[in-house]
Amino acid sequence: MEQLYTVNQLAEELGITPRALRFYEVKGLLAPNRVGNNRVYTKRDRARLKLILRGKRLGFSLAEIREYLDLYNVDGGVEQQRNLLKRVQKRLKDLAQQREDLEATVRELKEIEVQVSTSLADRSPGKDA
Amino acid sequence: MEQLYTVNQLAEELGITPRALRFYEVKGLLAPNRVGNNRVYTKRDRARLKLILRGKRLGFSLAEIREYLDLYNVDGGVEQQRNLLKRVQKRLKDLAQQREDLEATVRELKEIEVQVSTSLADRSPGKDA
DNA sequence: CAGACCGTTGACGAAGACGTAAAGGGAAGC
DNA sequence: GCTTCCCTTTACGTCTTCGTCAACGGTCTG
Numbered sequence: 664m665e666q667l668y669t670v671n672q673l674a675e676e677l678g679i680t681p682r683a684l685r686f687y688e689v690k691g692l693l694a695p696n697r698v699g700n701n702r703v704y705t706k707r708d709r710a711r712l713k714l715i716l717r718g719k720r721l722g723f724s725l726a727e728i729r730e731y732l733d734l735y736n737v738d739g740g741v742e743q744q745r746n747l748l749k750r751v752q753k754r755l756k757d758l759a760q761q762r763e764d765l766e767a768t769v770r771e772l773k774e775i776e777v778q779v780s781t782s783l784a785d786r787s788p789g790k791d792a
Numbered sequence: 793m794e795q796l797y798t799v800n801q802l803a804e805e806l807g808i809t810p811r812a813l814r815f816y817e818v819k820g821l822l823a824p825n826r827v828g829n830n831r832v833y834t835k836r837d838r839a840r841l842k843l844i845l846r847g848k849r850l851g852f853s854l855a856e857i858r859e860y861l862d863l864y865n866v867d868g869g870v871e872q873q874r875n876l877l878k879r880v881q882k883r884l885k886d887l888a889q890q891r892e893d894l895e896a897t898v899r900e901l902k903e904i905e906v907q908v909s910t911s912l913a914d915r916s917p918g919k920d921a
Numbered sequence: 922c923a924g925a926c927c928g929t930t931g932a933c934g935a936a937g938a939c940g941t942a943a944a945g946g947g948a949a950g951c
Numbered sequence: 952g953c954t955t956c957c958c959t960t961t962a963c964g965t966c967t968t969c970g971t972c973a974a975c976g977g978t979c980t981g
Contacts, residue, residue, distance in 0.1 A: 720853010748908045779877045
């Protein structure tokens with residue numbers, strides 16, 4: 664009933680190499696079950712991997728992504744939770760900074776886009792004629 | 793009249809090491825003038841460096857940042873400009889993807905924040921009494 | 922003129938994130 | 952039973968991004 668994957672299947676589906684998958688496992692980001700010696704990935708593993716890849720697209724290191732994944736472990740004692748809350752809020756703050764950088768970059772590129780577009784339009788004023 | 797900087801000055805002001813500055817130069821991201829053998833950075837160099845650092849905060853490699861900086865060279869023939877326009881639009885598309893990733897992450901973290909907060913509040917229902 | 926400070930180049934080192942053979946196990950088909 | 956295919960581990964290689972000496976040059980100061 665439940666969808667399962669081998670390394671190669673999951674890797675291909677998400678556009679990475681099996682080597683990367685194994686590497687993430689060594690680094691403690693994934694822990695798929697084994698059948699005999701072979702890795703078997705579940706839907707949960709797949710979801711976790713997608714979080715990993717999203718983290719990479721955001722420019723995080725594997726160590727940072729590891730810490731990020733830990734934030735999904737909401738269980739724990741009061742002290743644990745206080746600690747977790749702090750870490751979550753720190754991440755949110757970092758992401759806010761990143762959003763600012765992102766938007767500033769987008770603004771500038773859009774401005775360039777306009778400049779170049781109009782410059783090109785001025786140079787070849789034939790389309791409207 | 794114009795503000796100038798040595799490697800050490802500029803590095804300290806922007807919170808990086810002189811070594812990094814020289815490295816960016818080797819990689820073709822910066823090209824400060826020389827007085828004798830010594831590097832002299834202008835305001836323009838400084839601005840360029842700030843773009844570099846912003847790129848790093850967004851998770852780009854130095855090679856990507858190099859290409860990004862090229863996008864600010866708006867001059868050139870028609871063919872150059874068409875090409876530039878394409879590259880700018882490609883970047884904008886990538887950045888849109890990154891924004892989606894960013895916002896998805898923020899949403900999830902905020903949800904976790906709420907969960908943990910309420911969980912903590914439920915456990916110690918004394919503040920309101 | 923001897924130190925004390927910048928600043929320079931060059932070389933070596935190191936961590937992160939994999940790529941790439943090398944060598945082998947287990948099942949499936951002919 | 953042998954080949955083929957998928958998977959495994961181990962190990963070494965590579966590229967990036969600097970950190971860290973080492974050895975040297977110029978300038979200013981006492």
